[in-house]
Amino acid sequence: xxxxxxxxxxxxxxxxxxxxxxxxxxxxxxxxxxxxxxxxxxxxxxxxxxxxxxxxxxxxxxxxxxxxxxxxxxxxxxxxxx
Numbered sequence: 030x031x032x033x034x035x036x037x038x039x040x041x042x043x044x045x046x047x048x049x050x051x052x053x054x055x056x057x058x059x060x061x062x063x064x065x066x067x068x069x070x071x072x073x074x075x076x077x078x079x080x081x082x083x084x085x086x087x088x089x090x091x092x093x094x095x096x097x098x099x100x101x102x103x104x105x106x107x108x109x110x111x
Contacts, residue, residue, distance in 0.1 A: 035077055037061075038069040042078075042085040045070075051092050 037059070045055050052070075056063045070089070075082040 034069070034073060038074045039078060039081065041066055041069055042074055042081050045085050045088055046081075049088060049091075052089070 041055050041059060044050060044058060045052075048054070050058070052063050052066045056066045059066070070082070070085055074085070
């Protein structure tokens, strides 16, 4: 079972890096919860694949820095009807 979790964490990390995806997008793609994605990437992945963790961490930090902008765009679309 442990290898399945490690494999899932690696697959999630690769997906996020390749697609510059958010945690929410990755969770939908893999059919798991956002908290599971976050736990896999922030706690489990560094234990067995530090270089991959550092790459995915960079993508997630960019996403975190931009999330307020995405929220504003979504709100504008909601009220403008676009």
